[in-house]
Amino acid sequence: xxxxxxxxxxxxxxxxxxxxxEIQAYIATGEPMDKAGAYGIQGxxxxxxxGIVGDFYNVVGLPVAMLNKKLNEIISD
Numbered sequence: 001x002x003x004x005x006x007x008x009x010x011x012x013x014x015x016x017x018x019x020x021x022e023i024q025a026y027i028a029t030g031e032p033m034d035k036a037g038a039y040g041i042q043g044x045x046x047x048x049x050x051g052i053v054g055d056f057y058n059v060v061g062l063p064v065a066m067l068n069k070k071l072n073e074i075i076s077d
Contacts, residue, residue, distance in 0.1 A: 007070055009063045011054030
């Protein structure tokens, strides 16, 4: 029997206001070019982040703690 489980998690990221020059300088680093949100919270983009509400790991790609919780629930059933 195949079971399908779905879940979602929200994390809000707040960035500092930036001037056009600051935006262009960040783009010039090349870092945002391969990022879904156009910034790297774990790289040079760290300096742009005013704060987050939620799971940091959700921002970098995978909400590991929530995934672990869901997998444990599946195993326990």
